[in-house]
Amino acid sequence: MTGTPPSPAVAVENVEKRFGATVALAGISFEAAAGELFGFVGPDGAGKTTLFRILATLLVPDAGRARVLGRDVVAQMWALRPRIGYMPGRFSLYPDLSVVENLRFFASVFGTTVERERARIAPIYSQLEAFEDRRAAALSGGMKQKLALCCALVHRPEILFLDEPTTGVDAVSRREFWDLLGDLKGSGMTIVVSTPYMDEANRCDRVALMQRGRLLATDAPQRIAASYGRPLVAVRTADRYRALL
Numbered sequence: 001m002t003g004t005p006p007s008p009a010v011a012v013e014n015v016e017k018r019f020g021a022t023v024a025l026a027g028i029s030f031e032a033a034a035g036e037l038f039g040f041v042g043p044d045g046a047g048k049t050t051l052f053r054i055l056a057t058l059l060v061p062d063a064g065r066a067r068v069l070g071r072d073v074v075a076q077m078w079a080l081r082p083r084i085g086y087m088p089g090r091f092s093l094y095p096d097l098s099v100v101e102n103l104r105f106f107a108s109v110f111g112t113t114v115e116r117e118r119a120r121i122a123p124i125y126s127q128l129e130a131f132e133d134r135r136a137a138a139l140s141g142g143m144k145q146k147l148a149l150c151c152a153l154v155h156r157p158e159i160l161f162l163d164e165p166t167t168g169v170d171a172v173s174r175r176e177f178w179d180l181l182g183d184l185k186g187s188g189m190t191i192v193v194s195t196p197y198m199d200e201a202n203r204c205d206r207v208a209l210m211q212r213g214r215l216l217a218t219d220a221p222q223r224i225a226a227s228y229g230r231p232l233v234a235v236r237t238a239d240r241y242r243a244l245l
Helices: 047-057 079-081 099-109 118-125 141-153 171-186 221-227
Strands: 010-019 022-032 037-041 063-068 083-085 157-161 192-193 206-211 214-219
Touching: 010 047, 010 221, 022 063, 022 214, 037 171, 047 063, 047 157, 047 192, 079 083, 083 141, 099 141, 099 206, 118 141, 118 171, 141 157, 141 171, 171 192, 206 221
Parallel strands: 037 192, 037 206, 083 157, 157 192
Antiparallel strands: 010 022, 010 063, 206 214
């Protein structure tokens, strides 16, 4: 006898969002399973940040429906927020507070303490302890991202939304950060992450390619790459528009 299939951790149906005449999301639909490391890949302006802000209950869609952990992101946002960890693309912690002061503040927002949750964040915080009295503004890019991840985890969320968490970070710190995500996934955490880097996308269970507010494909990264039938090449240039001529 077949049981009922588990509900997806994230279910998005025909979500649309406009900002004036600009279409940010044009009918996005996808599902992410519980325990999955699900990635979004796309250039700036693809709509990734808008989608993540909707999933994190910070922005209301114009049309469509999004559910996270079985709850509607609009109608049930207050019940949902304590169960979500969100890390925006830009560093958004308090630069004048120290590492430990930032952690204590975010823990207090959710009615807990750093001491109570130390075991949860220990694998990441152990790399920050030597700098716990340093102002957040004085941290390196990689350390800032690790602090932001600690703050997103300190209240024991069930799902993480990470919007381009390693943009502007050096290659070694990027690899260390994704190693941490792999450990979190191994513990059962559901992670939805966006990235502009294909090498990072290859570490996801599945990825969705985004372009101009639309999903072009959703599959395992290896299958998406294979479907093109020819090598994918990354090109860096000072003038991307001239390079296309």
